Amino acid sequence: MLTIAQQKTLQFIQRFIKKNGYAPTVAEIATGIDIKSRGVVHRYIQALVAEGLIELTPNHHRNIRLIEEKSSKKIPLTGQLSDNSLFEKISNNQTIDVMPWLIGENRFALKVEDDGMLEEGIMRGDLLVCEPRDKIKDEDMVVALIDGKNGVLKRYQLNKDQTITLLPLYSRLRPTVYEQHRLEILGVYVGLIRLEK
Amino acid sequence: MLTIAQQKTLQFIQRFIKKNGYAPTVAEIATGIDIKSRGVVHRYIQALVAEGLIELTPNHHRNIRLIEEKSSKKIPLTGQLSDNSLFEKISNNQTIDVMPWLIGENRFALKVEDDGMLEEGIMRGDLLVCEPRDKIKDEDMVVALIDGKNGVLKRYQLNKDQTITLLPLYSRLRPTVYEQHRLEILGVYVGLIRLEK
DNA sequence: TAAATACGTTCTCTATTTGTTCTCTGCATT
DNA sequence: AATGCAGAGAACAAATAGAGAACGTATTTA
Numbered sequence: 540m541l542t543i544a545q546q547k548t549l550q551f552i553q554r555f556i557k558k559n560g561y562a563p564t565v566a567e568i569a570t571g572i573d574i575k576s577r578g579v580v581h582r583y584i585q586a587l588v589a590e591g592l593i594e595l596t597p598n599h600h601r602n603i604r605l606i607e608e609k610s611s612k613k614i615p616l617t618g619q620l621s622d623n624s625l626f627e628k629i630s631n632n633q634t635i636d637v638m639p640w641l642i643g644e645n646r647f648a649l650k651v652e653d654d655g656m657l658e659e660g661i662m663r664g665d666l667l668v669c670e671p672r673d674k675i676k677d678e679d680m681v682v683a684l685i686d687g688k689n690g691v692l693k694r695y696q697l698n699k700d701q702t703i704t705l706l707p708l709y710s711r712l713r714p715t716v717y718e719q720h721r722l723e724i725l726g727v728y729v730g731l732i733r734l735e736k
Numbered sequence: 737m738l739t740i741a742q743q744k745t746l747q748f749i750q751r752f753i754k755k756n757g758y759a760p761t762v763a764e765i766a767t768g769i770d771i772k773s774r775g776v777v778h779r780y781i782q783a784l785v786a787e788g789l790i791e792l793t794p795n796h797h798r799n800i801r802l803i804e805e806k807s808s809k810k811i812p813l814t815g816q817l818s819d820n821s822l823f824e825k826i827s828n829n830q831t832i833d834v835m836p837w838l839i840g841e842n843r844f845a846l847k848v849e850d851d852g853m854l855e856e857g858i859m860r861g862d863l864l865v866c867e868p869r870d871k872i873k874d875e876d877m878v879v880a881l882i883d884g885k886n887g888v889l890k891r892y893q894l895n896k897d898q899t900i901t902l903l904p905l906y907s908r909l910r911p912t913v914y915e916q917h918r919l920e921i922l923g924v925y926v927g928l929i930r931l932e933k
Numbered sequence: 934t935a936a937a938t939a940c941g942t943t944c945t946c947t948a949t950t951t952g953t954t955c956t957c958t959g960c961a962t963t
Numbered sequence: 964a965a966t967g968c969a970g971a972g973a974a975c976a977a978a979t980a981g982a983g984a985a986c987g988t989a990t991t992t993a
Binding site for chain 4 (some may be wrong): 542544574575576577578579582598599600
Binding site (some may be wrong): 739740741771772773774775776779795796797 | 978979980981982983984988989990
């Protein structure tokens with residue numbers, strides 16, 4: 540069980556490493572969490588080690604390493620995706636734990652609610668992790684909402700006449716062409732999570 | 737574990753080689769990272785050699801070579817996985833580009849060569865990214881080699897009598913129990929890559 | 934080909950940074 | 964009164980960063 544100061548320490552370390560690519564020194568942590576004594580910070584670090592959240596390499600500077608599995612984060616679960624029924628937004632602030640490599644700014648997850656994409660290796664119950672993006676490039680895999688109703692994961696392609704072709708990902712299903720106004724691109728596909736039942 | 741100065745040195749070397757096609761001299765590195773002593777640079781170079789990031793050919797000028805696998809976004813493709821045919825090692829140093837979040841120390845990829853795990857959502861052609869690990873925990877998803885022949889992706893469980901049960905990942909297939917000596921755990925499952933065809 | 938220079942390498946020396954350990958002081962809760 | 968947390972700050976050994984000299988071998992130049 541972490542104290543508040545220890546949590547602040549951990550968060551600072553995580554942000555620092557994410558930003559700089561290397562770990563902070565004890566002194567940097569101290570100024571970062573607004574404390575003057577390095578000794579105090581060192582105590583917090585020891586607590587984090589005891590909790591298994593970080594590891595230290597002895598006799599090195601900037602020797603803190605994060606234990607990834609422990610500090611896994613959450614992203615919001617915002618909707619249910621389905622090829623043949625209505626897209627449904629989930630509003631109850633549900634979140635899911637994801638592996639650290641799927642974490643990213645503003646990312647969210649959508650739950651697949653039918654087997655409509657089974658041929659493409661996407662099963663009912665899978666969670667699609669997406670990232671909202673301003674400009675979609677050709678060949679991007681996107682989660683698109685058709686007429687505000689049916690959500691699908693397809694490959695995006697902008698045609699010369701400004702219509703959009705949605706291609707199936709892997710299988711030999713037919714591509715479909717849509718007018719731009721019929722589509723809402725919810726986000727770019729980042730990864731797939733298959734939860735244990 | 738690299739210090740900041742060592743990281744700067746490595747980055748300079750990488751950029752220099754990318755730009756010029758040949759390695760920098762010690763003096764060029766020195767001015768590049770803004771220090772005056774060649775001896776100091778040489779220490780940093782030795783550290784990079786110790787980390788396996790670069791190699792030196794003795795008695796030559798501009799004698800630094802980058803070890804690619806270590807410093808790029810590639811991981812080696814080391815084998816072909818199959819449920820009903822022989823496991824096959826790939827030895828030709830092939831590498832694959834992977835998303836940054838799949839990169840990790842010593843990780844490697846195995847190609848799935850049949851549809852034996854289709855029920856579990858793993859298709860022929862998928863690449864399984866794995867990480868070798870010393871101690872496997874119960875419930876870990878592992879790539880296991882049975883009798884040195886058949887490779888499978890299963891969930892690991894150590895029984896009280898020291899046998900090992902391999903559980904299917906998601907579907908309702910039967911679990912199988914093995915004596916420890918029949919199994920070789922190639923690595924822990926990290927992620928799945930489905931390449932476009 | 935011989936001399937001059939460039940280069941990698943080894944060594945010593947100095948200064949600063951950094952992790953770590955200790956002790957001491959408030960302060961709140963029990 | 965006792966305990967535990969938060970914090971300050973001193974002290975120390977080791978790690979890190981850097982300068983610079985010296986030397987033998989490559990490479991280039993005259």
